Amino acid sequence: MQSSPMRALVVDDSRSMRMILAHILGQLGYQVDQAGNGRQALEVLDRERNEISLVLVDWNMPEMNGLDFLRALRANPRYAQVTVVMVTTETQASQMIAALEAGANEYIMKPFTPEVISEKLRLLGLAA
Amino acid sequence: MTTEATAGRGLREISNENYVFLQKWVHQASGIVLDDGKKYLVDARLSPIVREEGLDSLDDLCNLLRATRGAALEGKVVDAITTNETLFFRDVAPFDALRSVVLPELLERNAATRTLRFWSAAASSGQEAYSIAMMLLDMGLSSWKIEICGTDISEQVLERARAGRYLQIEVNRGLPAKFLVRYFDRAGLDWQIKPEVRRLVRFEKRDLRDDLRGLGPYDVVFCRNVLIYFDIETKKKILAGIRGCMSPNAYLSLGAAETTFGLDERFLRRPLNGAVFYQRGE
Ligand SMILES: C[S@@+](CC[C@H](N)C(=O)[O-])C[C@H]1O[C@@H](n2cnc3c(N)ncnc32)[C@H](O)[C@@H]1O
Numbered sequence: 519m520q521s522s523p524m525r526a527l528v529v530d531d532s533r534s535m536r537m538i539l540a541h542i543l544g545q546l547g548y549q550v551d552q553a554g555n556g557r558q559a560l561e562v563l564d565r566e567r568n569e570i571s572l573v574l575v576d577w578n579m580p581e582m583n584g585l586d587f588l589r590a591l592r593a594n595p596r597y598a599q600v601t602v603v604m605v606t607t608e609t610q611a612s613q614m615i616a617a618l619e620a621g622a623n624e625y626i627m628k629p630f631t632p633e634v635i636s637e638k639l640r641l642l643g644l645a646a
Numbered sequence: 647m648t649t650e651a652t653a654g655r656g657l658r659e660i661s662n663e664n665y666v667f668l669q670k671w672v673h674q675a676s677g678i679v680l681d682d683g684k685k686y687l688v689d690a691r692l693s694p695i696v697r698e699e700g701l702d703s704l705d706d707l708c709n710l711l712r713a714t715r716g717a718a719l720e721g722k723v724v725d726a727i728t729t730n731e732t733l734f735f736r737d738v739a740p741f742d743a744l745r746s747v748v749l750p751e752l753l754e755r756n757a758a759t760r761t762l763r764f765w766s767a768a769a770s771s772g773q774e775a776y777s778i779a780m781m782l783l784d785m786g787l788s789s790w791k792i793e794i795c796g797t798d799i800s801e802q803v804l805e806r807a808r809a810g811r812y813l814q815i816e817v818n819r820g821l822p823a824k825f826l827v828r829y830f831d832r833a834g835l836d837w838q839i840k841p842e843v844r845r846l847v848r849f850e851k852r853d854l855r856d857d858l859r860g861l862g863p864y865d866v867v868f869c870r871n872v873l874i875y876f877d878i879e880t881k882k883k884i885l886a887g888i889r890g891c892m893s894p895n896a897y898l899s900l901g902a903a904e905t906t907f908g909l910d911e912r913f914l915r916r917p918l919n920g921a922v923f924y925q926r927g928e
Contacts (some may be wrong), residue, residue, distance in 0.1 A: 625823035
């Protein structure tokens with residue numbers, strides 16, 4: 519076990535959604551940063567260097583959406599180890615495929631319950 | 647107990663005498679042990695039936711159960727009392743161990759026949775059986791002769807399992823997104839398991855307390871999160887029955903809170919890759 523807490527970033531343009539996700543991740547032992555869109559998320563990641571290992575990102579957001587964020591992130595080898603989970607109301611198989619192809623590690627459809635988050639993170643080896 | 651929930655529902659709480667009757671009745675019908683002090687659970691789960699049947703109270707329902715041998719009503723009550731909660735790849739670790747240790751061993755052992763037989767005992771709505779099926783397809787084993795049998799005491803969950811159609815909240819739970827897009831079709835707001843997965847799996851109604859001879863022999867048995875509901879004698883009987891359906895050296899996976907320890911010492915405890923399996927021995 520690491521001594522310092524694992525760090526995650528929640529990216530969503532809804533403040534209440536950010537708070538819900540941050541709360542759930544907090545209970546799983548994560549220290550959580552927040553961003554309101556993809557552009558801000560890239561800034562936070564850049565600022566925090568390689569500290570953040572998990573990003574939960576919405577799809578539809580102003581300025582830079584989740585898919586564009588994902589593409590930008592995956593274009594930068596520095597972030598190859600960052601795990602990205604899409605958390606979105608988009609539920610078409612074609613959209614899921616697009617997200618996975620762009621480098622998402624997992625996909626969660628809204629609405630979700632706290633267990634959904636922990637179960638998906640367990641799949642990724644990121645929760646007990 | 648006068649919780650808001652019971653008050654809101656407007657049903658009288660079940661009498662102590664009838665609660666004892668129901669404990670015995672449920673035990674006889676399903677083997678499940680209803681602890682003392684679970685009145686709230688009985689209330690929450692059986693109230694809808696009371697209303698459906700046009701009865702006034704849980705006590706009336708007990709009287710009806712005493713008076714009738716109606717299979718339909720009995721089935722409904724057992725369904726309502728049993729916990730059917732399940733999810734795809736539940737607990738992850740047993741499936742990881744299946745993929746990385748158990749299956750490689752079985753592929754060697756069964757190389758001559760190229761058959762693999764699995765049993766999801768207490769399958770509920772089928773997620774466990776389909777998880778195994780998807781994993782096998784993902785491992786490229788579709789040319790093997792694969793049989794996955796799912797059994798449960800509840801006809802209601804078996805119908806759902808056979809249909810292989812799941813709600814969004816169900817496919818959100820434990821199912822890797824790549825499996826969702828590969829092995830399911832969108833069906834309105836739901837998700838339908840594809841025929842290529844469906845054809846590996848078959849579902850049958852079985853009470854685990856009954857004589858299980860005729861089933862198997864299986865290479866791997868998943869009997870997860872059901873033994874916890876039974877008393878010790880029933881657990882012993884079920885484990886012996888399951889053991890009789892396993893091929894030599896076959897593997898058994900139990901729920902995280904379950905064990906063969908103290909119940910059936912013939913099983914070998916095998917910690918595998920973060921999970922525990924119980925091996926039959928020769
Ligand atoms: C909590 S679910 C477990 C599902 C799955 N194995 C899992 O681990 O997710 C328990 C299931 O056991 C079934 N069950 C209860 N009593 C049974 C019995 N006597 N024989 C067979 N199945 C039984 C219930 O109908 C229910 O679907």
